[in-house]
Amino acid sequence: MKALQWLGVNKLAVGNVPDPELRNPGDMIVKVTRTVTCGSDLHLLGGYIPFMQKGDVLGHEFLGEVVEVGPDVRRHRVGDRVVVSSFIACGSCWYCDQKLYSLCDNGNTNPAITETLWGQAPSGCYGYSHAMGGNAGSHAEYIRVPFADVGAFTIPDEVSDERAVFASDSASTGxxxxxxxxxxxxxxVAVWGAGAVGQMAARAAVLLGANRVIVIDRLDNRLHQVEKHIGAETLNYESTDVAAELRERSGGRGPDVCIEAVGMEAHSPGLQFGYDQLKQQLRMQTDRPVAVRDAIHACRKGGSVFVLGVFAGFVDKFPLGALMNKGLTVRGAQMHGQRYIPMLLQRMAKGELTTEHLATHVMPLDSAPEGYRIFKEKEDGCVRAVFLP
Amino acid sequence: MAFLIVVPIAAGAAIVARKRRSARAGDGGHRHVVTVYRPLPELESAPLPGSLKEIADRVEVQLRAAPGDRGTEIAVRIPEGSDVTSGEVRRALRETRSLLEAGDVLLPYGPATTVPTLWNRPLQAATRRGREGGLL
Known part of the structure; x- marks a missing residue:
């Protein structure tokens, strides 16, 4: 089958790879019909998450049609149209029982790597390095879906592929x-980052009843999307004093909840970016935490900061003093998609959550290397490139 | 590019170093423990499944109820003179937990889409023993 393969730092190509096989009785094979680029893929592409091997297949946000099921699969049949959570979970361990699916104890076949790095291992993910299980990703014609009864969800007839595909990761993460x-x-609520995940986090905050939701970015096309499709306010950090604006818009208190949806390759104006960029290039820190720092400084006393952006290791100049003295709660997670996808599909069916605008560039899988180039360079207003295998 | 080479090697070296430290310390003093989300009476009612059963006569296995309704703690100690390694115990505990909780042990993706290169040898070595390393 055809698949988009990682061949080295900033080297991608569409090649032929063996078709996936059922390996466990709870597996199924899905024919991928839509698969999406993600900002976190750029960390793999750029070599910032160094657990890739030549030939790995990228992609973790997708939907498709079931073409083969293992003998233990009960909830799905051949022909079902399904959207799949990007993280793999067994559904039976203590973490799954707490609905913390990306922390599943049984979904990562390589727990030693992340256990050594971080103390404990998160679960596995599609197309996201051998630290996350080495599972082939979705930028391919077919994909193996383990624990299929837990991680795949039948899409209601009234929800289009174009909308449903973002339930797989962006919407559930947000x-x-x-x-x-x-x-x-x-x-x-303030959200750093107006990419797909930031937009979905902002929309969730709106739907959960927030009084004001403010999204921060530097790309005007994305901020326009926020105003038009999400119903939130915007700030361009290149032309505004974000901290002052947030204080003003929150009555001097600071936002109650600050959501960071940027990750380890954050940009910022001024010296801070140069400092972080230099340290990251010299490998003196693995991640550029600009947006996390800003969120912690901006947050009101006793408020909450949630880190959605992907980070790999260690950061410098972490504002621990502000965190402690302001009594903040800081939390983060990889996505617990199984917890949210059924609800999100219902909201998509009712029209409360629309996502089609995120797919700014739709193209065949053969064009995926060019799609990633456009996505990485943010050319032509690209928010997400979607591939049709 | 250097990062791609250095970090997997460093991670591999850390895993090897940890294994050696563990071996030098004498595994007899260290228990490997997992918590399985199944009740103690259920685990006591039948032999433990999977590869833990295969090494059970060469290690000491203890079961006790985990606090907070979190299931059962399985602790394994390798006695002096046993030929069982820490890696074998880690693998056995992880596989047994998965069998008890999920009814199956997730197999790695296959067939492989990757090709061996000089640069990914350390990572391939680490993933070949993905369930044997770590901190468990």
Missing amino acids: WMGADLGGVQPGDV
Whole structure:
């Protein structure tokens, strides 16, 4: 089958790879019909998450049609149209029982790497390095879906592929940030990053009853999307004093909930970016935490900061003093998609959550290397490139 | 590019170093423990499944109820003179937990889409023993 393969730092190509096989009785094979680029893929592409091997297949946000099921699969049949959570979970361990699916104890076949790095291992993810299980990703014609009864969800007829595909990761990640960040009716919520995940976090905050939701970015096309499709306010950090604006818009208190949806390759104006960029290039820190720092400084006393952006290791100049003295709660997670996808599909069916605008560039899988180039360079207003295998 | 080479090697070296430290310390003093989300009476009612059963006569296995309704703690100690390694115990505990909780042990993706290169040898070595390393 055809698949988009990682061949080295900033080297991608569409090649032929063996078709996936059922390996466990709870597996199924899905024919991928839509698969999406993600900002976190750029960390793999750029070599910032160094657990890739030549030939790995990228992609973790997708939907498709079931073409083969293992003997233990009960909830799905051949022909079902399904959207799949990007993280793999067994559904039976203590973490799954707490609905913390990306922390599943049984979904990562390589727990030693992340256990050694971080103390404990998160679960596995599609197309996201051998630290996350080495599972082939979705930028391919077919994909193996383990624990299929837990991680795949039949899409209601009234929800289009174009809309449903973002339930796989962007919408569920964004919703998690607002939900576990503790957004309450009446809150002021600030979201750093107007990419797909940031937009979905902002929409979740709106739907959860926040009084004001403010999204921060530097790209005007994305901020226009926020105003038009999400119903939130915007700030361009290149032309505004964000901290002052947030204080003003929150009555001097600071936002109640700050959601960081940027990750380890954050940009910022001024010296801070140069400092972080230099240290990251010299490998003196693995991640550029600009947006996390800003969120912690901006947050009101006793407020909540949720880190949705992907980070790999260690950061410098972490404002621990502000965190401690302001009594903040800081939390983060990989996405617990199984917890949110059924609800999100219902909201998509009702029209409360629309996502089609995120797919700014739709193209065949053969064009995926060019799609990633456009996505990485943010050319032509690209928010997400979607591939059709 | 250097990062791609250095970090997997460093991670591999850390895993090897930890293994050696563990071996030098004498595994007899260290228990490997997992918590399985199944009740103690259920685990006591039948032999433990999977590869833990295969090494059970060469290690000491203890079961006790985990606090907070979190299931059962399985602790394994390798006695002096046993030929069982820490890696074998880690693998056995992880596989047994998965069998008890999920009814199956997730197999790695296959067939592989990757090709061996000089640069990914350390990572391939680490993933070949993905369930044997770590801190468990």
